[in-house]
Amino acid sequence: MKIVVVGAGYAGTYAANIVARRTEAEITVVNPRGHFVERVRLHQRVAGTSQASHPLTSMLRAGITTRIGTVEKIGDGLVTLDDGASLTFDLALLAVGSTARPLPGAIAVATWEGAEQARDALATLGPKAVVTVVGGGPTGIETAAEVAASRPDLRVRLVGPAIAGGFAEGARRRVRAGLDRLKVEVVEDGVAAVADGQVVLRSGTALASDLTLWGIVSGVPDLAARSGLTVDEEGRLVVDEFLRSVDDPRIFAAGDCAAVPGARMSCQASEPQGATAALNLTRTIQGRDLTPHVVRFVAVCVSLGRADAVAQFTHFDDSPRKAYLAGRAGAVLKEQVTRGTVFGAKAGVPFR
Template sequence: MKVIVVGAGYAGTYAANRLAKKVKAAEITVINPRPDFVERIRLHQRVAGTAAAAKPLTSMLRDGITSRVATVDKIGDGVLTLGDGTSADFDYAFLAVGSTVTPLPETVPVGTWEGAEQGRAALAALPAGSTVTVIGGGPTGIETASEVAAARPDVRVRLVGPSVADCFSHEALRRVRAGLARLAVDIVDDGVTSVTGGGVHLRSGTALASDLTLWAIISGVPDLAARSGLEVNSEGRAIVDEYLRSVTDDRIFAVGDCAAVPGARMACQSAEPQAAHAADNLARLVEGHKPRPFTPRYLALGVSLGRKDAVAQFTHLDDTLRRAYIAGRTAAVVKEGACRGATFGARAAIGA
């Protein structure tokens, strides 16, 4: 049985490794546009120069799994077409291409490896007294602004978003904003209309000078699913059934950010459980059993505020927020443990 995994982020790597443990006879090939496994949840650290955020993909995959560096042009009907025009047959495939960013012109995107590399070089070249503007008031923006401010206290850092940290609630929200303030991050609750000539133009009509502007908003997904004729939602995510299979082609499992899983948010906290469940469902099918429905389950929403501080707000299983939270060094240790656990889990496919 030939299985192709498209994408080698948290979801794709986890799915490939778990399937290798579950279905010994499967010939598994992982196709990824670069030879590295990128720890996307550490890209803000890459920008600030506090983490490498990448390691050879071969070091992340179990023995027997083939990796191939290539882009995919189309997938469906048991055939995958690569960017160079060649093709490969499959019995089953896992679509795990993640999400992407659509930055405004003259900004540097944090959410891609190439953007993080560009941002790292640009930040390192900035002299003391420069101003760094981070656009995006969600978790990626908060972590980026915090990491840069902690690593470069000699530059001014501002964080711009319509309502910074509103993904949190109650005291946790106030604690996140207080943590940013302790790092001397200027918070600007406003939307951005454009970035031109070193100026960040806000909806309110204000223009802010900026020596380096980082785009920290994760939005949209690669158009592979739509381009391949798979049914997608308004955001371009592949629509899946309760077993995480494409509703267009049940030989294709879609997991992670590129999958329209009801009740799931974009996070490795979503990607790896989906990958595990999809791999298990394929193993059940191979053994002649019925697949099982997937239900998202969550524990917390957390952000790091540099290396010594963090906030983690507990959630109900359906991802609605509780009032309880932890913060400070304890939360920082927990958050770092979660980041390491995500990479370890992808490599080991724990629980199989």
């Protein structure tokens, strides 16, 4: 039995290790690079406070084959790579994650390549230079805070139509207080353009910016659409309750690239999906009934530098509760959660 896993992020790595623990299948993981990227630490990579990566050889179980490359097409039991080579499969898992689509003139920080570019650009800035981070969600907040904490000589600005908009009022105020402490200027407005050293807001105001970082995750790689598989309006592979493609039951999907109702792009959703997909891959091999995926969220955590964070607790449907944890205790919780995602992906022990 041949299994090909496309993508070695949180979902793909976790799933590959689970299947390897439970079956004798021949597993090949295809990934564009030879390391596992901690996407939830890329803001630290930008600021120089974390490497945010681990060699794939240290993350995947013995016996799993790693193939470095980019997949051009998947379907009909075949994975075609960009170098013209191909891999046959009996079952496959699509776990290529998500991407970012910055406006021209801005650098995306939610991809490895973008984070590297942003890191290099940040290192060239002198004192009092202005860094503008676009995006009021977790990625934007954490990037602005991390840069401000690590480079207090810079002027850091965070721009977004609603900063921490998914948080309850109390937690949202606490996020703003943490940003204020770090002297991050907050501008609640959308961005219309980035050009000529300026960020132009939708209101028409133009703000000077020496470096503009794009902290918004949006869209997914177009592999599924390019392969002729059914995708949703965002390009995510449409799957059934068992996380199988509605076109080809041999192809499963997990993580940001899977159109799972009720899920949002996050490692908190990706790893449970990876576990479900892996268990269903295993059950398919064993000829057993598959188990449906259940979406459950518990919190949204944002770091505000290394010594502060806010953990907004949520209902299972991801709606915010009133309760939150902040300060050093919040930072400890966020760090434990972040480390836990790597441990879980490496251990390959399913949630159930």
